[in-house]
Amino acid sequence: MGQTEQALEVLKKVFGYGSFRKGQQEIIEAVTSGRDALGIMPTGAGKSLCYQIPAILSGGTAIIISPLISLMKDQVDALVQNGVSAASINSAVDWETASDIFREVRQGRVSLLYVAPERLEGEGFAEFLRSIDIGLVVVDEAHCVSQWGHDFRPSYLNIAPVIASLPKRPTVAAFTATATPEVRDDIISQLALREPFTLTTGFDRENLFFHVEHPADKNAALIQYVRQFPDVSGIVYASTRKNVESICERLRGHGINAVRYHAGLSDEERRRNQESFIYDRASIMVATNAFGMGIDKSNVRYVIHYNMPSNLDAYYQEAGRAGRDGLPADCILFYGSRDIMTARFFIAQSPEETRPAAYRKLQAMVDYCHTNNCLRGYILSYFGESGVPEKCSACGNCTNEIERVDITVEAQKILSC
Numbered sequence: 103m104g105q106t107e108q109a110l111e112v113l114k115k116v117f118g119y120g121s122f123r124k125g126q127q128e129i130i131e132a133v134t135s136g137r138d139a140l141g142i143m144p145t146g147a148g149k150s151l152c153y154q155i156p157a158i159l160s161g162g163t164a165i166i167i168s169p170l171i172s173l174m175k176d177q178v179d180a181l182v183q184n185g186v187s188a189a190s191i192n193s194a195v196d197w198e199t200a201s202d203i204f205r206e207v208r209q210g211r212v213s214l215l216y217v218a219p220e221r222l223e224g225e226g227f228a229e230f231l232r233s234i235d236i237g238l239v240v241v242d243e244a245h246c247v248s249q250w251g252h253d254f255r256p257s258y259l260n261i262a263p264v265i266a267s268l269p270k271r272p273t274v275a276a277f278t279a280t281a282t283p284e285v286r287d288d289i290i291s292q293l294a295l296r297e298p299f300t301l302t303t304g305f306d307r308e309n310l311f312f313h314v315e316h317p318a319d320k321n322a323a324l325i326q327y328v329r330q331f332p333d334v335s336g337i338v339y340a341s342t343r344k345n346v347e348s349i350c351e352r353l354r355g356h357g358i359n360a361v362r363y364h365a366g367l368s369d370e371e372r373r374r375n376q377e378s379f380i381y382d383r384a385s386i387m388v389a390t391n392a393f394g395m396g397i398d399k400s401n402v403r404y405v406i407h408y409n410m411p412s413n414l415d416a417y418y419q420e421a422g423r424a425g426r427d428g429l430p431a432d433c434i435l436f437y438g439s440r441d442i443m444t445a446r447f448f449i450a451q452s453p454e455e456t457r458p459a460a461y462r463k464l465q466a467m468v469d470y471c472h473t474n475n476c477l478r479g480y481i482l483s484y485f486g487e488s489g490v491p492e493k494c495s496a497c498g499n500c501t502n503e504i505e506r507v508d509i510t511v512e513a514q515k516i517l518s519c
C-alpha cells in the first residue's frame with residue numbers, strides 16, 4: 103500500500119473521517135516521507151491530524167510539544183479511545199504514573215508522547231529523550247516560540263537545543279494558526295527547521311461575519327446583542343480580569359447564564375466554568391485571553407470583544423473560535439478609544455526589544471477598527487494573503503448587518519432541529 107492509501111486508511115479506521123480537509127494530505131505526505139514541515143492553518147482547520155497520522159504510521163515514538171495541559175489531556179483521551187497508544191508528561195502527572203509511561207515508551211509501546219515544553223528544561227527528561235527512538239518531533243502552537251507572536255513562551259526556546267542533542271535528528275514538524283511572515287520566519291529559525299515543506303491554507307473563514315461597533319455605551323450594546331440570541335453559545339473577551347468580573351456580574355444580573363474565566367481564579371473554578379460552557383450549561387463565557395487555546399467547542403455562535411486586543415493576530419485567533427462547525431457565526435468588536443491606552447499599557451510591560459513591532463501591530467489593529475473598507479479583506483491582507491477581493495458579502499462594512507442577524511437566526515433554527 104502506498105503512503106497516501108495508508109494515511110487515508112488511518113483517517114477512516116482510527117478517526118472515522120471519510121476524506122482529508124484542505125492541506126492535510128500534503129502535510130502528512132511530507133512528514134511521513136521524513137521532511138521537516140511547517141503547517142499554517144487557521145483555528146479549527148484540523149492541524150492535529152496532520153501530525154497524529156504520521157505519528158501513527160511511523161515506527162518509533164513521536165514527541166508532541168504542546169503548551170496546555172487540558173489540550174493534551176483531551177487529545178490523549180481521544181486517541182486512546184480510538185485505540186492509539188498515547189500518553190502525556192506534564193506537571194499534572196505524578197511521579198509514579200510518569201515512570202510507568204517512561205517504561206512503556208522504552209519498550210516501544212507508545213506512538214505519541216505529549217510533553218509540556220517546561221519538561222524539556224530538566225536535564226533528566228532530556229536524557230530520557232536521548233535514550234529512546236524518536237522519529238518525529240511535533241511542535242504544536244509553534245508561534246509560542248516567537249517573540250513577535252502574541253503568545254511567546256520562553257520554555258519553547260528549549261525545544262531546538264533538546265532536538266539538537268538527540269543522537270539521531272528526527273523529522274520536525276511545527277503547526278500554528280498565526281500567519282504573519284515575521285512569525286513564520288522566526289519559527290523556522292528558532293526551531294532550526296531544515297528546508298521545511300511549508301503549507302499555508304487560505305485564512306478565510308467564510309462563515310464568520312466580522313463587524314466593528316463604536317458603541318457609546320458598551321454595556322448596553324452587549325446586553326442588547328446577547329438578548330437577541332438567548333440560547334446560543336457565545337464568548338465575550340475583555341482585556342482585564344476586573345472587566346471580566348464586572349461584565350459577568352452584569353450579565354447575570356440580567357438573568358443571563360454567564361460564567362467567567364481568567365488567570366486570577368482558582369484552578370477549580372476555571373475548570374468548572376469551562377466545563378459548564380463546553381457542555382452548554384452556561385451560554386456565555388466571559389474571559390480574558392487566558393481562555394480558549396485548544397478548546398474544541400464547535401457551536402460557538404458569536405465572539406464579542408468588549409475591548410480591542412493589542413493586535414490582529416490575537417484578534418483573529420480569538421474571534422476564530424466562533425463557528426468551528428462551519429455554520430454562520432458573528433465576530434464583533436466593540437471599539438472604544440480607551441482600549442488603545444490599555445493595549446499600550448500591556449505593551450509597555452513587555453520586553454523592550456519587542457515593543458516597536460508591538461506598537462506597529464497595535465496601529466494595524468486600530469486601523470482595522472477605523473477602516474471603511476472590507477473588514478475580511480483587511481484581515482486577509484494583514485496575513486499576507488494575495489488576491490483578496492475588495493468587497494465580501496459578510497462583514498459589517500460590506501453589508502447591511504440587519505440582514506445578517508436574520509441569517510444567524512436561521513442558523514439557530516438549523517441547530518435546534
Ligand code: ADP
Nearest residue numbers: 119121122123144145146147148149150151398
Ligand atoms: P486546529 O488544531 O487546526 O485548530 P483541530 O485539529 O483541533 O484543529 O481540529 C478541529 C476539528 O476538526 C476537530 O474536531 C477534528 O476532529 C475535526 N477534523 C479534523 N480533520 C478532519 C477531517 N479530515 N474530516 C472531518 N473532521 C476533521
Ligand code: MG
Nearest residue numbers: 149150242396
Ligand atoms: Mg490545534
